[in-house]
Each structure stands twice: as C-alpha cells, then as structure tokens.
Amino acid sequence: MARTPRSASPRKKAGQGSPDEEALRRFIRTRGSEYLRRPNVTSIGIGHKVKGGRDTGQLAIQFTVGRKLEPQRLEAEGLPPLPSNIVIEGLEIPTDVLERRFRPSWELVEPEQLTKDLRKQRLDPVRPGCSIAHERETAGTLGAIVYDLHDGAALGLSNWHVLQGPNGSIGDAVLQPGPFDDNRTERNRVGSLLRSHLGAAGDCAVVRLEERGAASEIIGLGVTPRRVARAALGDAVVKSGRTTGITHGRVTRIEVMVRLDYGGSVGLREIGGFEIGPDKSRPTPEGEISRGGDSGAAWMASDAQGRATDIMLGLHFAGESEGETGEHAIACQAHAALEKLDARLEPPAPEMVRQARGEGFDTGFLQDIVPLPEARGARREDVLVLKNGETVVHHTHFSLSMSRSRKLALWVAWNIDGRALKGFGRKGLDFRIDPEVGVENQLGDELYAGNRLDRGHLARRADLVWGQDAEARQANRDSFYFTNITPQHQSFNQSGAGGLWGELEEAIMEEAEIERLRLSVMAGPLLEEDDPVYRDARIPRAFWKIVAYRDADDGDRLTARAFIMTQENLLDRIETLELDPFRLFRVPVTEVERRTSLDFGTLRLADASRTSPSTQYRRRERHAAAVLEVRSRIGITM
Incomplete structure (x- = not known):
C-alpha cells in the first residue's frame, strides 16, 4: 500500500x-x-x-x-x-x-498428513505441548500449567479459540487430546472451562484440570515456565506446538493490534500482542514456525545456544495465512493473559490465595503496608490461640483476634472499597457462632436473650459488602459471626453520639480526598477491669476505631485518624455515672495504643492529629494537642 x-x-x-x-x-x-x-x-x-x-x-x-x-x-x-x-x-x-494476512491458528492439516505422536495422545499427567480443545472445537496446544489465584488449583492455559470458541461457554467440557485427534469425548475429558478472554489482552483461556494430573515441563523443551517477561524487539524465542513441534523465532514487532475473524457470532475482533518472525540462524525444516493446531503454545525466551529458558513471553494465537511469502506468528503477552485470567505460573502462597478470595484484612490494600495490630505486654497472654496455632481469624474482607478472658474481639480490621460497595440488605441473615473460634471461646446469643442489650457490629456490615456479587454476599453473611459482635448499650449502638460513630468512614470519605475511595479500618472495645458485669460477661463502656487512607490532598500520603467513643470525659478524666451519654473524641493513635496495649505500627507514624483551633471541637487547654471532642461530621476530618 x-x-x-x-x-x-x-x-x-x-x-x-x-x-x-x-x-x-x-x-x-x-x-x-x-x-x-x-x-x-x-x-x-x-x-x-x-x-x-x-x-x-x-x-x-x-x-x-x-x-x-x-x-x-x-x-x-x-x-x-x-x-x-x-x-x-x-x-x-x-x-x-x-x-501480511493473519488468521487464528486453528485450521489443521489433513488427517493423512498426521502421525500419532506423543503430543496427540491421551496423557496422564497432561503436559504443555500436547493436543487439547473444547469438546466442539478441533485441536490446539496446551501452553502451560498455571495456578488459580483464587484457590491455588492447577489449570491448563491455552487460547480462547481452543478452549472455548464461538459456540462454547464457561463450564463446558475440555478434552485432551482435542476431538480432531481423538473423538472419544467421555474418555478424554480433562476438565471444564474456567475463565477466558478475547480482546486487547489477548486470546486466552484456562481449564480447571479436574480429571487428570498435571506435569509442568514442556514437551521437547525440557523446561517449566516459572517467570514471565514482556517481549522486546529482537528477543530470541522458541515454542513447542502440537503440529510443528519445536520452532525458533525472533520478536519482530511489539504492541501489535491485529484484526482477526473468529467466525460465528463473534466475527471480527481486535487482539493485542507481539509478532514473531523466523530466526534465520535456526530455520525450520519446512520453513514454517507455526501451523494450524499450534494455537495456545507458549513462546519461551531462548538463550544464545537456542535453548529454552524458564521465561515465558507469550501465548501463540495466530499465523500468516497459507501461501503467504515469509512466515510470521502473533502471540499475546503472557503477563497480560495471566492477569486477565487470575492465574500465575507458580502455586500461590496461602496468603495470596486468601487475599484473592477476598478473605481477611489486606495489609497492602492502601499500597503502603498497614500491619495488623500486635498485642504487647500483659495483653499478649490474653490473646486466644486457635487450634491451628494461629491467633488471627480471617473472613471475607476482615480479620480479627480474640480475647481469651473476655470472649470478645480484641480488634477487628477490615478494608472498604468505596467504589465497589453493594446495596445488599440483611434480610434473612442471623447472628451465628464463628466456626473458626469454637463456641466455648465466644459470647453467643444467650447473652442477648430477654434484655435490651444490643448485638453491635464492630466491622459494619455495610462496610464489608463490596466486590463481585458472590464475594459481597459472602461478606454480608460473614459480618454476622458473633466474633464480629460486641455487647453494646442501646444508647451506643442505636444513637451513637448522633450517629457519628457509625458514620465515621462515610464522613471521612465525604470530607477528605480519598485516593480511589479505599479505606482500611480497625476497631474494638476498650476492655477494662471495672467494666460492668452482666450474666457473667463484662460489658465494655468504650470503643476505639482507627481509619486509614491515602490523602489525595496531601501528596497521596498514608493518613490515619483515631477515635474513642466513651461515657468517660476524656478531656478532664473525671469519673462519670454509668448512664452518662456517649461522646466521641478524636485522639492520637498512641492514646489508643496506651489504652488497648496494642501496637499499630505504621499507623502511629501516619497519625493526622492536628491542633488548629476549631469551633467544631470543645477543648481544655492541657489536652488541646491530644484530645478533641467531635460534635459534627466536619470535626471528624479536621
């Protein structure tokens, strides 16, 4: 042109x-x-x-x-x-x-041209480089064994047009070898299609390997993909495909967008990736670096001797049409495909799996690490040790640690994604015993029967209900575990100093420039020896909360604000009657540390306490720099 x-x-x-x-x-x-x-x-x-x-x-x-x-x-x-x-x-x-003209690499050579080699046989365990396909497709290549970020399960990685195709859907059966190589569907089922993507990030999909084992070493290359890198111009690469076996190439173009016709109801699509041309120093016998059936093969970086390394660069999905001069292939970037599919090359650590499921407090939610509280001094002896030897319980979007003596949470820590909150209600949800802790280690419904004592959430139900629908619904249910509940006076739980206590997070989001509307929050009761006793349980008279966020108005700095809701007058420390109204105070993080014997680490350094005069606070001179009474939503963030 x-x-x-x-x-x-x-x-x-x-x-x-x-x-x-x-x-x-x-x-x-x-x-x-x-x-x-x-x-x-x-x-x-x-x-x-x-x-x-x-x-x-x-x-x-x-x-x-x-x-x-x-x-x-x-x-x-x-x-x-x-x-x-x-x-x-x-x-x-x-x-x-x-x-150059490209087509998806799914057209196959005629049956009489094929020999039944290892790649086209039924394998157990399955191995990258072998034949695989959706039950209604023909045959492509298993590129790599990868692992699900959500539960750590082994998955098979290949193309969308190999594992799904225009007529497939999530949950369909996937066969190994593909139907073109062996049409005995029931015998060859290897698993079900789990996730797929067709778009800018590539042509990719993963199958959950339910029926057979998996070996991760690529047939003929003798390596297991362990690392991922972005392809650069001139990179030497090698792949092992179902049809052409082992072929070498060089990266000739990057940031490629190609328009391909996938047929059926899918039609033309724009797919992102990079281009591979022949490596003239290592030509293939037939001059073709890929043919139909090689779709899904992993392009691995190769060393100076042409040997495959453990670095995966791409996933083959298209080649030049038959009869074209020259030979080029297109691959999607491996890192983009894995990100889209929520998968990785190495089995994820238990902590990573837990976070991918939305379980527990995410310490990296605000980019800067916000550690879980650590008990110190005599408080250490009061931390409940679970049967598994751990001291922290993880549920959807929140974590907690229990007081052995009081059978209440010492602290609950949770994350809030303000952009992903869902409006699910509480209808049909009941308070229930937390199975992770054991009935003997938590205060249950017997404490609240026949009285006006309230079951008060520490991590607010509405704060936890965010994310994908299934995840948000699970968080909604998890919020009703008794380990997240504290007995509270009705005047605290229902009025809460004019509603400010329950609205702390909302008020901070409204009054401050929160980066991406994300908060990390911690809260708990102040457990004192002189708390009033009811039915053999001591009822807390005060509660603390710390809210952390990145302040877009202050250079995106990690910022923390601490609060105490109490009947005690923190300004002059005078003793008050039990029925005095609750009042809300902003305090330094160090004050919460002192009164709880908990260490909050980096939140202590991120404390946003300020001392500028304000009509929103009532102060006494000797405590002016440390304790401020909050009378309105504006006062929460000043």
Missing part, C-alpha cells in the same frame, strides 16, 4: 531525538483501532524499519496489509493511503508497510 507524501510542516524527525518506546505504545493503544478499521489493514505495531529487505534498527510504526498496491490502484479501489510518517508527542516517527 502506497503512502501519502511526508508532511511539509516543520517537525522534529526521528534521528534528531530518541523516540520514546512508551510513547509509541500509548499511540498504538489509543489510535491503533482507527487504522485497523481501514479495509486493507490487517495489523499495526512497533517494529524496526526495513529497507531493501534489511533491518535498519530504526523504530517505526509498522502496518501490515492484505495487499500492497500502487497509488493508482489504491485510488481505484477506494482504499485510503497510509502515512509515510506519524507525529507522536512531537517526534516524527517513520512508518513501514508490509504485506
């Missing part, structure tokens, strides 16, 4: 400055689709400009077209010419036009 003349306006030309590869990436992501809509353009990407058949090493925006035509033919067929250069962020970048 011919080009339009070079722009006559003054521009900084390539060679007068180094083009920023990231700027070219941004251009492809934001403008690439415009060019793919032109009838003759099959892909766009970043590569080295080719002159006279030789690689110049100069970065260029490379287009591939179905047919390369002279200007008069373009005009006759109504095809717009492509530019000879493009100005990207002030720098003039040359373009290149190559003749």
Whole structure:
C-alpha cells in the first residue's frame, strides 16, 4: 500500500531525538483501532524499519496489509493511503508497510498428513505441548500449567479459540487430546472451562484440570515456565506446538493490534500482542514456525545456544495465512493473559490465595503496608490461640483476634472499597457462632436473650459488602459471626453520639480526598477491669476505631485518624455515672495504643492529629494537642 507524501510542516524527525518506546505504545493503544478499521489493514505495531529487505534498527510504526498496491490502484479501489510518517508527542516517527494476512491458528492439516505422536495422545499427567480443545472445537496446544489465584488449583492455559470458541461457554467440557485427534469425548475429558478472554489482552483461556494430573515441563523443551517477561524487539524465542513441534523465532514487532475473524457470532475482533518472525540462524525444516493446531503454545525466551529458558513471553494465537511469502506468528503477552485470567505460573502462597478470595484484612490494600495490630505486654497472654496455632481469624474482607478472658474481639480490621460497595440488605441473615473460634471461646446469643442489650457490629456490615456479587454476599453473611459482635448499650449502638460513630468512614470519605475511595479500618472495645458485669460477661463502656487512607490532598500520603467513643470525659478524666451519654473524641493513635496495649505500627507514624483551633471541637487547654471532642461530621476530618 502506497503512502501519502511526508508532511511539509516543520517537525522534529526521528534521528534528531530518541523516540520514546512508551510513547509509541500509548499511540498504538489509543489510535491503533482507527487504522485497523481501514479495509486493507490487517495489523499495526512497533517494529524496526526495513529497507531493501534489511533491518535498519530504526523504530517505526509498522502496518501490515492484505495487499500492497500502487497509488493508482489504491485510488481505484477506494482504499485510503497510509502515512509515510506519524507525529507522536512531537517526534516524527517513520512508518513501514508490509504485506501480511493473519488468521487464528486453528485450521489443521489433513488427517493423512498426521502421525500419532506423543503430543496427540491421551496423557496422564497432561503436559504443555500436547493436543487439547473444547469438546466442539478441533485441536490446539496446551501452553502451560498455571495456578488459580483464587484457590491455588492447577489449570491448563491455552487460547480462547481452543478452549472455548464461538459456540462454547464457561463450564463446558475440555478434552485432551482435542476431538480432531481423538473423538472419544467421555474418555478424554480433562476438565471444564474456567475463565477466558478475547480482546486487547489477548486470546486466552484456562481449564480447571479436574480429571487428570498435571506435569509442568514442556514437551521437547525440557523446561517449566516459572517467570514471565514482556517481549522486546529482537528477543530470541522458541515454542513447542502440537503440529510443528519445536520452532525458533525472533520478536519482530511489539504492541501489535491485529484484526482477526473468529467466525460465528463473534466475527471480527481486535487482539493485542507481539509478532514473531523466523530466526534465520535456526530455520525450520519446512520453513514454517507455526501451523494450524499450534494455537495456545507458549513462546519461551531462548538463550544464545537456542535453548529454552524458564521465561515465558507469550501465548501463540495466530499465523500468516497459507501461501503467504515469509512466515510470521502473533502471540499475546503472557503477563497480560495471566492477569486477565487470575492465574500465575507458580502455586500461590496461602496468603495470596486468601487475599484473592477476598478473605481477611489486606495489609497492602492502601499500597503502603498497614500491619495488623500486635498485642504487647500483659495483653499478649490474653490473646486466644486457635487450634491451628494461629491467633488471627480471617473472613471475607476482615480479620480479627480474640480475647481469651473476655470472649470478645480484641480488634477487628477490615478494608472498604468505596467504589465497589453493594446495596445488599440483611434480610434473612442471623447472628451465628464463628466456626473458626469454637463456641466455648465466644459470647453467643444467650447473652442477648430477654434484655435490651444490643448485638453491635464492630466491622459494619455495610462496610464489608463490596466486590463481585458472590464475594459481597459472602461478606454480608460473614459480618454476622458473633466474633464480629460486641455487647453494646442501646444508647451506643442505636444513637451513637448522633450517629457519628457509625458514620465515621462515610464522613471521612465525604470530607477528605480519598485516593480511589479505599479505606482500611480497625476497631474494638476498650476492655477494662471495672467494666460492668452482666450474666457473667463484662460489658465494655468504650470503643476505639482507627481509619486509614491515602490523602489525595496531601501528596497521596498514608493518613490515619483515631477515635474513642466513651461515657468517660476524656478531656478532664473525671469519673462519670454509668448512664452518662456517649461522646466521641478524636485522639492520637498512641492514646489508643496506651489504652488497648496494642501496637499499630505504621499507623502511629501516619497519625493526622492536628491542633488548629476549631469551633467544631470543645477543648481544655492541657489536652488541646491530644484530645478533641467531635460534635459534627466536619470535626471528624479536621
């Protein structure tokens, strides 16, 4: 395809400055689709400009077209010419036009041309490089054994068009070998389709391996994929596919967007990835680096001797159409595919699995680590040790630790994603015993029967109900465990100093610039020896809460605010009658540490206590710098 003349306006030309590869990436992501809509353009990407058949090493925006035509033919067929250069962020970048057509790598050679080798046999355990496909597809390649971030289970990684296809859906049966190689469906079922993606991140899917074991070493390469890297121009790569076996290549274009026809109701789709061309130093016997049936094969980085390393760069999904001159393949970026599929190459640590399920307090929720509280001094002896030897219980979006003597939580810590909150109600949900702790270690319903004592949530139910629907519903249920409940006076739980206690998180979100509307919160009762006794249980008279967030108004700094709700007048420390009204005070984090014997680590350093005068606070001079009474929502954040 011919080009339009070079722009006559003054521009900084390539060679007068180094083009920023990231700027070219941004251009492809934001403008690439415009060019793919032109009838003759099959892909766009970043590569080295080719002159006279030789690689110049100069970065260029490379287009591939179905047919390369002279200007008069373009005009006759109504095809717009492509530019000879493009100005990207002030720098003039040359373009290149190559003749290539791509198709999904699912078309297979004729049966009589095939021999029944190891890759096409039923394997147990299954291994990357073998034949696999959806029950209504033909055959592709198992690329790698990966692991589910949600439960650590072994999964098989391949393409969307191999494991699902236009007529498939999540939960369908996947066969190994694929039906083209052995059509005995019941015998060859290996598992069910778990997740898939077809779009900018690639053509990829994972199958849960339910029927057979899995070995992770790739057939013929002798390596197990353990690391993931982003492909760069010139990288040497090698793959092991169902049809062409082991072939070598070089990365010729990156940030490629290609338009492919997947047929059926799916039709044309734009898929992201990178391009691989032949490695002239390691040619294949038939000159083809991929053929139909190689879809899903993992492209691994290779060393100077052509041996595969354990670094996975991509997942093969398309090759040039039969009869094209030259041979090129397209692969999606491995890191993008794994991210979309919630999978990883190594089995995830138990902590990572727990967080992926939404279980427990996420200490990295605010990017800076917010550690769980640590008991210190004599308080250590009061921490309940569970049967598994742990001292922390994890539920959906919150964690807690129990007081052995009081059978109440010492603390509950939870995360709030304000952008993902759901409006699920509490209808049909009952308070219940926490099975992780044991009935003998928690105060149950017998304490609340026949009286006006309230069951008060420490982690608010509404704070926990966020995320995907199933996750949010589970958090809703988990919030009713008695380990998250504290006996509270009705005046505390129902009125709560004019509602401020229950609205602390909402008030801070409204009054401060919270980065991404994310909060990490901790709360608990202040357990004192002189708390009033009722039915053999001591009823707390005061409660504490610490709210942490990243303050967008203060350089995105980690910020913490601490509060105590009590009947005690913290300003002058005078003794008060038991029926005095509850009052809300903002205090230093160190005051909560002193009164709870808990260590809050980095939250102590992130304390946002301020001393500027305000009509929203009533203060006494000797405590002005430390304790402030909150009378309104505005006072919460000042």
